[in-house]
Amino acid sequence: LSVESAENSNYSFKDVAGNEEAKESMKDIIDFLKSPEKFTAYGARMPRGVILYGKPGTGKTLMAKAVAGEAKVPFYAMSGSDFVQVYVGVGASRIRQLFKKARNNKKGKCIIFIDEIDAIGKKRENGAASGSDERDQTLNALLTEMSGFNENNNIVVMAATNRLDTLDPALLRPGRFDRHIEITLPDICAREKIINLHLKNKPAGDIDIHTWSEKTAYFSGAKIESLINEAAIIACKENSPKIEDIH
Numbered sequence: 001l002s003v004e005s006a007e008n009s010n011y012s013f014k015d016v017a018g019n020e021e022a023k024e025s026m027k028d029i030i031d032f033l034k035s036p037e038k039f040t041a042y043g044a045r046m047p048r049g050v051i052l053y054g055k056p057g058t059g060k061t062l063m064a065k066a067v068a069g070e071a072k073v074p075f076y077a078m079s080g081s082d083f084v085q086v087y088v089g090v091g092a093s094r095i096r097q098l099f100k101k102a103r104n105n106k107k108g109k110c111i112i113f114i115d116e117i118d119a120i121g122k123k124r125e126n127g128a129a130s131g132s133d134e135r136d137q138t139l140n141a142l143l144t145e146m147s148g149f150n151e152n153n154n155i156v157v158m159a160a161t162n163r164l165d166t167l168d169p170a171l172l173r174p175g176r177f178d179r180h181i182e183i184t185l186p187d188i189c190a191r192e193k194i195i196n197l198h199l200k201n202k203p204a205g206d207i208d209i210h211t212w213s214e215k216t217a218y219f220s221g222a223k224i225e226s227l228i229n230e231a232a233i234i235a236c237k238e239n240s241p242k243i244e245d246i247h
């Protein structure tokens with residue numbers, strides 16, 4: 001059994017274009033992770049769990065990493081599908097291991113990120129005896145770990161999903177994942193920022209960025225990143241010194 005160890009995130013909010021409201025909601029979490037004592041002095045219970053929901057490629061993972069980077073805390077990441085195992089009990093044991101590692105981290109605070117939370121947290125079907133034992137055990141282990149947090153555990157669990165409505169209500173109750181933050185597709189301004197962000201480390205020539213931000217309506221951040229990467233590959237193959245618009 002292996003649980004990924006912590007990484008230090010080098011991302012910050014500067015790397016995330018758009019989603020200003022989501023960033024605003026994240027500021028509480030960052031403040032809490034920076035100085036938890038400030039909140040406990042007021043008897044405030046900080047959100048233990050945050051769900052980021054939205055279409056694939058909109059930057060949910062990026063947002064979680066940026067929060068860890070802004071708060072300067074270790075980042076433990078796993079995907080829901082890592083917990084879905086053939087053998088009953090393996091997923092639950094991985095959850096316990098992950099939380100144990102996180103609780104014992106040197107800084108005394110951290111972010112745990114679980115991508116694709118729906119893989120373990122889908123609504124339980126009525127009277128399900130249909131081999132969903134494993135998922136139930138994993139989900140229960142997660143709920144137990146989160147309920148076991150006390151004032152000394154300055155851990156925030158962030159999870160991502162494309163579908164909030166498919167999640168088990170048990171996950172969404174107060175004290176669990178009680179903050180739900182939507183991560184949206186970028187609007188035209190955000191697309192322009194994303195294009196600029198991803199051109200930064202590339203030789204950009206004469207590119208009409210505004211037109212490209214207009215042309216990429218409904219593109220996710222990930223799709224824009226991939227578009228620019230394709231452009232860089234083409235420029236490279238053609239030995240063109242710069243990435244340029246073809247007129």
Ligand code: ADP
Binds near residue numbers: 018056222
């Ligand atoms: P999700 O977790 O929502 O599927 P990711 O965080 O994995 O999306 O996004 C994949 C990549 O797409 C990011 O690493 C980044 O390069 C790019 N990207 C997505 N959204 C944004 C954004 N809002 N700003 C900048 N880059 C973005």
